Amino acid sequence: MDCQKCNKCGATFFPNGEGGYHLRWATGKVGRAEGLAGLVCIPYGNDECINPMRHVATGDTWAKRLAELERLEKRNGLS
Numbered sequence: 498m499d500c501q502k503c504n505k506c507g508a509t510f511f512p513n514g515e516g517g518y519h520l521r522w523a524t525g526k527v528g529r530a531e532g533l534a535g536l537v538c539i540p541y542g543n544d545e546c547i548n549p550m551r552h553v554a555t556g557d558t559w560a561k562r563l564a565e566l567e568r569l570e571k572r573n574g575l576s
């Protein structure tokens with residue numbers, strides 16, 4: 498497939514020639530489809546979303562980020 502832009506999350510997917518994708522977020526930042534799925538497409542997406550990883554919740558999620566933040570805060574004695 499050619500480069501495709503998701504109308505839902507605004508991310509652009511580029512085939513990497515190995516059956517996977519390079520991804521740019523709407524902000525232009527390079528990311529991973531799994532991460533986008535966990536942060537945007539799964540919570541906010543619908544069937545319009547073209548993220549091939551949309552049904553795969555193995556990437557980054559807000560819950561994981563929150564847990565990581567709490568861990569760092571504890572380590573730094575901030576909470």
Ligand SMILES: [Zn+2]
Binds near residue numbers: 504505508538548
């Ligand atoms: Zn999407």
